[in-house]
Amino acid sequence: MPVAATRGASSTRERILDAAESLFIEHGYAATSLRAITTAADVNLAAAHYHFGSKFDLLAAVFHRRIEPVERGRLEALDALERQEAPFSVRDVVYAFLSPMYGAEADDLLDVLPDLIGRIYAEPESLTKPLLEGEFSGVAGRYLTALGQALPDVPPAELRWRFHFTIGAMIQLLRFRAPLGLTAERADFVGSLDRLVDYVVAGLEQERTS
Amino acid sequence: MPVAATRGASSTRERILDAAESLFIEHGYAATSLRAITTAADVNLAAAHYHFGSKFDLLAAVFHRRIEPVERGRLEALDALERQEAPFSVRDVVYAFLSPMYGAEADDLLDVLPDLIGRIYAEPESLTKPLLEGEFSGVAGRYLTALGQALPDVPPAELRWRFHFTIGAMIQLLRFRAPLGLTAERADFVGSLDRLVDYVVAGLEQERTS
DNA sequence: GCTAAATTTAAACGGTCGTTTGAATGAATC
């Protein structure tokens, strides 16, 4: 019976999480076996079930470990934006949403997060839906509200669509990094983020000139 | 020889393709077994290997059957655009790219295509890369050239990025149809496409006003 | 109608899968 070992983190647990993370990213969930995970982690096969209960719960734990700080950072950035007195722009909101990937402490985060989010989004909906709803539910709503304040003339339904496409452009960057035929060095990722911001701000604002 | 028995009973080959298509869409490639496919198709298990050689080749056949008409339509629409004498706009190019999903004959296409493309794009790269390169290689290059003519002041590398994000927004629509909290009826898909066009044209042109 | 090729069939191949078991190990408590 799993009893919460709140004491020092078990290194077995962490090694399983690390190995599962990199293998899930590379081959996807269904194509990654617990045997491959526990072998890479150099732990016994049964340890995975002992610590996580099931393969799906292991995936959820892998996802939560990385996404929780990002979601917290997004909420804090939005809090800070809303506390300031001057009205904020669409660009401000977009920057707040991407702030966890810009910050200095994002250095170790960027090693894994983009690939992981990209992979999770790529799994069949039956797998991802419980994960995404659990992790993203609150944040999306708050950012939609903020976007509505920055774009008061855009109907809410229309705004949801534009936010929808924005997520798509972001996922495309996270999954494939660079367009076909272009290489993106690890150091260029912030530059890629800047390009993403320009693109999605234009799409969100849609200041048609023609 | 197989007389055109197009009505009622379809061939073993087609029944396998149909069953594989819907199961791949629903559960993904790795999570779908050949036994599930051949059972749903009501054919013998070995028939899948007899007609297609391997599970991967079956996936390629499923993909090719649907994507080939789309790619052909995209090339024809671009041909028509380039034949006309007046210079074309970014919006013209985007419409040409999406034209196979607008046309009247797209009615039966829209039943499956969005889900299938979305699912293919969601598979691990090791699976999708051989498929996408085989099917999409030529079309992407020609559309990049056309976009460059419509946006002569944008450097080619920058244009590739914007096209990259555009694909992402399109995939997001194909995969999830509507944003969370909004429902999109089957008949609304053309309306969703119009919203997508507005969004990506703004992102591609990026006529910054601030 | 016979023959030969094309297709379908049942059965099995060797492996890998997620999960479970029960005993061995380790560390802390009394």
Added chain:
DNA sequence: GATTCATTCAAACGACCGTTTAAATTTAGC
């Protein structure tokens, strides 16, 4: 030192996997 309990371990469970085989059946050509 004995007890307790969380953790690790080797081993096995039944199930399902993709693929192959060889015989049975259907189809087409003559």
